[in-house]
Amino acid sequence: MFFHRQELQHSAKPDAPDAVYARKLQEVLGGQYGEITVAMQYQFQAWNMHLPGKYRDLVFGIGAEEMGHVEMLAVMIAQLLEKAPLGITGDAVQDDPTVAAVIGGTDVQQGIVAGAGARPVDSNGNPWQGSYITASGNLLADFTANANAEMQGRTQVARLYHMTDDHGIRDLLAFLLARDTMHQNQWLAAAAELREEGVEELPVPSNFPLSKENRDVAYQYLNFSDGPAAAEGSWASGPTPDGKGEFSYHDGPTTSAPMPPPTHPDARFYGTTEVPNTVEKVAGRVQDKLNKE
Numbered sequence: 529m530f531f532h533r534q535e536l537q538h539s540a541k542p543d544a545p546d547a548v549y550a551r552k553l554q555e556v557l558g559g560q561y562g563e564i565t566v567a568m569q570y571q572f573q574a575w576n577m578h579l580p581g582k583y584r585d586l587v588f589g590i591g592a593e594e595m596g597h598v599e600m601l602a603v604m605i606a607q608l609l610e611k612a613p614l615g616i617t618g619d620a621v622q623d624d625p626t627v628a629a630v631i632g633g634t635d636v637q638q639g640i641v642a643g644a645g646a647r648p649v650d651s652n653g654n655p656w657q658g659s660y661i662t663a664s665g666n667l668l669a670d671f672t673a674n675a676n677a678e679m680q681g682r683t684q685v686a687r688l689y690h691m692t693d694d695h696g697i698r699d700l701l702a703f704l705l706a707r708d709t710m711h712q713n714q715w716l717a718a719a720a721e722l723r724e725e726g727v728e729e730l731p732v733p734s735n736f737p738l739s740k741e742n743r744d745v746a747y748q749y750l751n752f753s754d755g756p757a758a759a760e761g762s763w764a765s766g767p768t769p770d771g772k773g774e775f776s777y778h779d780g781p782t783t784s785a786p787m788p789p790p791t792h793p794d795a796r797f798y799g800t801t802e803v804p805n806t807v808e809k810v811a812g813r814v815q816d817k818l819n820k821e
Contacts, residue, residue, distance in 0.1 A: 567594035
């Protein structure tokens with residue numbers, strides 16, 4: 529059950545309208561790592577979770593908070609557009625390169641489509657996509673993805689912080705940055721707790737039998753680049769993070785296999801092969817007569 533309370537978690541009021549910055553804010557609202565993504569990601573992870581208790585409650589709670597962050601940004605964007613000019617069409621102004629550059633930086637669909645409001649899109653107007661979310665049902669995989677999403681989102685908000693001197697906008701961004709700090713630490717702590725409790729371990733999924741994988745290559749760093757410095761990393765020698773092996777370093781692959789010959793699909797795909805056209809045509813007619821669809 530969802531219940532909406534008509535108040536915000538934090539103030540979202542700019543000092544002045546700014547249609548250009550409103551477009552920039554769309555990225556952390558409807559972009560790949562925006563608030564819509566994390567809100568839906570956490571909710572779907574909770575809905576798909578097979579484990580009752582603290583982890584499910586955690587994900588539900590943060591998912592609900594993120595919906596509030598979606599609302600704060602939408603409210604901020606609407607206020608940034610509220611008193612922004614509808615558009616200037618005078619020839620003299622349109623010929624001014626400075627004004628043209630400013631107008632060119634706005635999202636015209638925020639006005640034309642949304643009536644001076646936010647939209648579920650990124651800063652280039654690309655629609656938000658459900659494919660952005662990760663909800664696999666494996667908690668260690670999902671919590672690690674969540675930490676990454678918060679890291680990417682916080683990086684974008686930090687960049688946006690320096691793209692404005694509006695105190696009201698910066699106040700909201702400072703709050704969102706702090707919550708992203710919490711959420712990064714929270715997901716990393718939850719992932720660590722999963723491993724400590726033995727609920728899930730590395731490598732993910734940990735309940736897939738290791739005997740079924742080719743263990744000979746499981747911990748080899750294969751350098752497919754001419755950059756030699758990778759050999760200096762902890763991933764090239766020493767114990768592995770899963771505690772089940774030792775890293776080794778190799779210049780290039782340690783295995784190889786012959787390339788299979790080119791495939792020969794149904795002649796009615798009309799691909800070009802080494803078989804003469806007349807033969808391909810006969811093959812196609814035969815397949816038609818045999819009703820081999």
